[in-house]
Every structure is written in C-alpha cells, then in structure tokens.
Amino acid sequence: MEPLTKRQAEILALIRKFLAEAGRPPTRAEICEAFGFSSPNAAEEHLRTLARKGAIEMIPGLSRGIRVLKTPRGMDAAEPGLPVVGRVAAGSPILAEENVEERYQVDARLFSPGADYLLRVRGHSMRDAGILNGDLLAVHRTSEATSGQIVVARLDSDVTVKRFQRRGHTVRLLPENPDFEPIEVDLRREPFAIEGIGVGVIRTRPR
Amino acid sequence: MEPLTKRQAEILALIRKFLAEAGRPPTRAEICEAFGFSSPNAAEEHLRTLARKGAIEMIPGLSRGIRVLKTPRGMDAAEPGLPVVGRVAAGSPILAEENVEERYQVDARLFSPGADYLLRVRGHSMRDAGILNGDLLAVHRTSEATSGQIVVARLDSDVTVKRFQRRGHTVRLLPENPDFEPIEVDLRREPFAIEGIGVGVIRTRPR
DNA sequence: CAGGCAACTGTTTGGATATACAGTATTCGG
DNA sequence: CCGAATACTGTATATCCAAACAGTTGCCTG
Numbered sequence: 001m002e003p004l005t006k007r008q009a010e011i012l013a014l015i016r017k018f019l020a021e022a023g024r025p026p027t028r029a030e031i032c033e034a035f036g037f038s039s040p041n042a043a044e045e046h047l048r049t050l051a052r053k054g055a056i057e058m059i060p061g062l063s064r065g066i067r068v069l070k071t072p073r074g075m076d077a078a079e080p081g082l083p084v085v086g087r088v089a090a091g092s093p094i095l096a097e098e099n100v101e102e103r104y105q106v107d108a109r110l111f112s113p114g115a116d117y118l119l120r121v122r123g124h125s126m127r128d129a130g131i132l133n134g135d136l137l138a139v140h141r142t143s144e145a146t147s148g149q150i151v152v153a154r155l156d157s158d159v160t161v162k163r164f165q166r167r168g169h170t171v172r173l174l175p176e177n178p179d180f181e182p183i184e185v186d187l188r189r190e191p192f193a194i195e196g197i198g199v200g201v202i203r204t205r206p207r
Numbered sequence: 208m209e210p211l212t213k214r215q216a217e218i219l220a221l222i223r224k225f226l227a228e229a230g231r232p233p234t235r236a237e238i239c240e241a242f243g244f245s246s247p248n249a250a251e252e253h254l255r256t257l258a259r260k261g262a263i264e265m266i267p268g269l270s271r272g273i274r275v276l277k278t279p280r281g282m283d284a285a286e287p288g289l290p291v292v293g294r295v296a297a298g299s300p301i302l303a304e305e306n307v308e309e310r311y312q313v314d315a316r317l318f319s320p321g322a323d324y325l326l327r328v329r330g331h332s333m334r335d336a337g338i339l340n341g342d343l344l345a346v347h348r349t350s351e352a353t354s355g356q357i358v359v360a361r362l363d364s365d366v367t368v369k370r371f372q373r374r375g376h377t378v379r380l381l382p383e384n385p386d387f388e389p390i391e392v393d394l395r396r397e398p399f400a401i402e403g404i405g406v407g408v409i410r411t412r413p414r
Numbered sequence: 415c416a417g418g419c420a421a422c423t424g425t426t427t428g429g430a431t432a433t434a435c436a437g438t439a440t441t442c443g444g
Numbered sequence: 445c446c447g448a449a450t451a452c453t454g455t456a457t458a459t460c461c462a463a464a465c466a467g468t469t470g471c472c473t474g
Contacts, residue, residue, distance in 0.1 A: 005450075005451095007450080007451070008450095019230065022274075023226070023232065023274050023275070024231050024232050024271050024272070024273075025230065025231050027270070027430080027431060027432085028431070028432070028433085029430080029431075037451095037452075037453085038452090038453060038454080039452070039453045039454060039455090040431085040432080040433085041433085041434090041435090041452080041453080041454080041455095042451070042452050042453075044432075044433065044434090045450085045451075045452080046451085049450085058432095060432085060433090061432075061433095061459075061460075062431095062432085062460080063234070063270040063271060063430075063431050063432075063459095063460060063461070064231050064270060064271050064431085065231070065432085066231075067229075067230050068230070081314065104314040104317055105312065105313070105314040106312070106313055106314060106317075107288065107311040107312040107313060110311055110313075110409065110411050111411055111412075112411075112412075127337075129413075129414050130334075130337045130338070130339045130342075130410065130414055131337070132337045135337070149413070150413045150414075197413070198413040199411075199412070199413060200409065200410050200411050200412065200413065201408065201409070201410040201413075202317065202407065202408070202409050202410075203337065203407050203408040203409075204317050204318055204319075204406075204407050205318075205319075205406070205407065206336075206356070206357045206404070206405040206406060206407065206408075207336050207337055207357075212420070212421095214420080214421070215420090234460080234461060234462085235461070235462070235463090236460085236461075244421095244422070244423085245422090245423060245424080246422070246423045246424060246425090247461085247462080247463085248422080248423075248424080248425095248463085248464090248465090249421070249422050249423075251462075251463065251464090252420085252421075252422080253420095253421085256420085265462095267462085267463090268429075268430075268462070268463095269430080269461095269462085270430060270431070270460070270461050270462075271461085272462085
C-alpha cells in the first residue's frame with residue numbers, strides 16, 4: 001500500500017472510528033463535519049486519494065459505499081480470524097487452502113508471541129503437557145526454536161507436535177507421555193524443519 | 208426482547224450478514240432485492256417492527272441508519288468478548304465487576320453450548336483432565352449439571368472446578384489428580400450451588 | 415363474521431448523498 | 445520559476461434513500 005500523508009491517515013482513522021462506533025461508513029458530509037470542512041469536495045478528494053492508494057474501496061453510486069481494505073501489516077485481514085489446520089497433506093505448505101478446515105475469530109492478545117494458526121492435534125503423545133487428542137494448538141510461525149519449547153515439526157512428509165531438544169547435529173523430539181518413544185533426527189542425513197512453536201491451547205469440548 | 212416471527216428473524220439475519228460482508232447496513236431497496244420484495248415498504252415495515260421489538264435501532268433521516276442492538280444472550284455490543292474472571296471474592300456474584308480481569312474476543316462458535324465467561328483456574332487438581340494451573344476454563348452459565356460433567360461449583364464462599372457426581376442427597380466433587388481428595392457435600396446440610404459447566408479450555412502459554 | 419395482525423404490492427416525495435466542475439493557496443522537486 | 449500534488453472553498457445536480465400513504469391477501473382470534 002502506498003504511504004499515506006498525515007492528513008490522509010487522519011481521514012482513514014476517522015472512517016475506522018465511525019465504522020466502529022456508528023456501525024456504518026460515514027458520508028462525505030459527515031467527514032466534513034468531523035474535520036470542520038465546509039465543502040463536501042474536500043472529503044471526496046481525500047476518499048479518492050485513499051482509494052487510489054489502496055487503503056479503501058469506493059462503490060460508485062451507493063450511499064456510504066466505503067470499504068476499508070486490508071490493514072498495512074498482516075496481509076490476510078480479508079480472511080479474519082485464525083485458520084484451523086487439520087491433517088496436513090504430505091508435501092503441502094501447512095497453510096495451504098486444502099489444509100484449512102475453518103476460521104475462528106480469536107483475540108490476538110491472548111497469546112504471545114501471536115498465534116498465526118490453530119493446529120488440530122491428533123493422538124495422545126503430549127497428554128502430560130496438557131495437550132489432548134482433538135485440542136487446537138495455537139502456533140506461532142517460525143523456523144527457530146530453543147530447547148524445551150513445544151514445536152510443530154516436519155519430518156520427511158509428516159507433521160508432528162513434540163517438545164524440542166537439540167544437541168549439535170541431533171534433534172530430539174520428546175513426547176509428554178511415557179507410552180511414547182522420543183524421536184531422534186540426524187540433521188546431516190534426514191530432512192527436518194520447524195514449522196512453528198506452540199504458544200497456547202484451545203480445547204473446544206471438556207474431557 | 209420481544210419474540211420475533213420467523214420472517215422477522217430472517218430479516219434480522221440478513222441485516223447482520225449484510226453488515227458483516229459489505230461493512231455497511233442495507234437500504235430498504237437492498238433488503239427487497241435480497242428477499243425478492245417488489246416494494247420498499249415491505250422492508251420498511253419489517254424494520255419498524257424490529258425496531259419496536261428492540262432488535263434494531265433506526266436513526267431517522269439517515270441513509271443506512273440501522274443499528275443492530277444487543278443479542279439476547281450475554282454479548283452486548285458495548286462490552287464485546289468474554290470476561291475473564293479471576294479470584295472470586297467471597298459472597299459476590301461470579302460476574303461482578305470486581306472479579307472481571309479483562310475481556311477477550313473469542314469466537315462463540317468454538318464452544319457448544321456457548322461460553323459465557325472464562326474462569327482462570329488455580330491449582331493442579333484437574334491436571335489429568337488437561338486443565339492446568341493458570342488455564343482459562345470456558346464456562347457456560349447454568350445451575351444444572353449431569354454426573355461426569357466438569358462444573359464450576361460454589362461451596363460456602365469458595366468457588367472450585369471439579370468433576371461433578373450426584374447420588375441422592377450427596378454431591379461428590381472429584382479432582383482429576385490422585386494427589387487431591389474428593390469433596391463430599393450433603394445437600395441437606397451444606398450450602399452448594401452450580402455456577403456453570405466447563406465447555407472448553409484456553410491455555411495462553413505453552414507448558 | 416368482524417377485526418387485528420403479518421406480510422406484502424404500488425406509488426410518491428422531500429431530503430440525503432455522491433460526484434462533477436470551477437476556483438484558491440501552499441508546498442516541493444526539477 | 446514552473447508544473448504537479450496536496451488540501452481545501454463554493455456551487456450544482458442527478459440519483460439514492462427514507463418514509464409516508466393507499467391498497468391487498470391470508471391467517472388467527474374473540
């Protein structure tokens with residue numbers, strides 16, 4: 001998005017505020033009133049500029065036909081909420097369309113660092129970490145992890161959730177359930193990638 | 208709010224949908240188009256009825272001057288999201304202002320039945336049910352529970368989370384951790400009330 | 415069976431709104 | 445110093461829109 005001048009940013013902020021408080025986009029006249037303009041054309045030209053720069057969309061002929069488009073960062077404001085990723089097809093990117101089951105609107109402030117998606121956990125290997133079969137793991141996308149963190153890892157073509165431990169060329173993926181065995185990966189010989197780190201859990205039904 | 212007829216509920220649903228998808232309230236004409244009406248007066252009369260019944264507000268003279276008012280259950284537009292209840296002061300209602308730490312916007316569709324608030328769980332007595340110290344328990348407000356459900360119960364002036372079991376005049380509150388002892392309550396002699404049932408869990412940091 | 419209500423059709427009107435056109439002042443890069 | 449862009453004033457107008465008025469149909473209730 002092209003950069004906005006200070007005044008243009010003020011206009012955009014007003015549109016957002018109006019939308020949030022009144023539940024409808026402002027008219028040219030209402031923008032004028034808010035800023036003290038005496039001509040509706042002042043508002044009209046600001047709107048045209050904002051539309052040209054990609055900040056808003058104007059629907060011709062409609063009253064209050066203003067739409068605020070995506071926010072500067074976080075390209076995916078068009079699809080609000082966090083995507084729920086189920087079984088990940090072998091070889092496909094984790095957020096590929098085919099893997100997304102649904103989207104849930106969840107407050108970003110809940111997790112830090114912020115969650116990028118929710119992964120539906122299969123199996124009981126993380127039971128003792130309080131992550132049960134069917135739970136949604138809130139995942140922050142990153143390829144870096146430190147020992148002790150819970151990671152979403154990709155092995156060959158399998159995606160798994162385990163506690164991460166690294167020693168030199170060896171990565172150990174530790175389950176949190178004595179019934180399961182740790183996985184050892186030799187980074188020099190086997191494919192391995194971290195898809196993200198666990199930053200939270202959402203369980204949608206009680207146990 | 209006065210009950211709506213089927214048709215009126217459809218109109219209200221359309222307004223909500225329009226608002227969510229287009230980002231602005233519909234005009235009379237747009238309502239007509241959506242339902243196949245050939246007279247704007249059909250929409251006008253529906254809107255008047257909805258306004259009279261308290262479902263919407265109409266601002267006279269303004270184009271698209273429709274506001275959807277609070278929905279029947281606990282989520283009013285003024286205070287969006289679910290309140291987080293921390294330590295509950297003895298004797299005070301669980302949702303009293305002083306007990307609410309914060310509010311988080313969380314998609315209502317996540318839980319069924321719907322969650323009314325989030326209770327911050329203290330202690331480890333429900334560890335084996337995957338509810339850890341510091342977790343947020345999503346609670347559906349009700350005073351009824353069936354055996355086996357996880358309940359938020361009030362004993363004397365203490366609020367606790369346990370698995371519910373009832374036998375005649377006796378209620379047993381079962382922890383999910385062998386280090387803790389079950390609590391027995393004789394309903395004829397001791398104060399006891401169910402505040403709600405657990406419908407989900409949110410953990411905001413990994414373990 | 416009369417009367418009320420829900421759910422429409424059809425028409426009209428004044429005010430609300432978007433939008434074009436004609437100017438003015440200021441700033442800024444070339 | 446000139447042209448372009450920003451940031452406005454002021455005026456005008458076709459169209460959008462809310463809202464009123466006059467009917468119709470079917471259903472339910474007393």
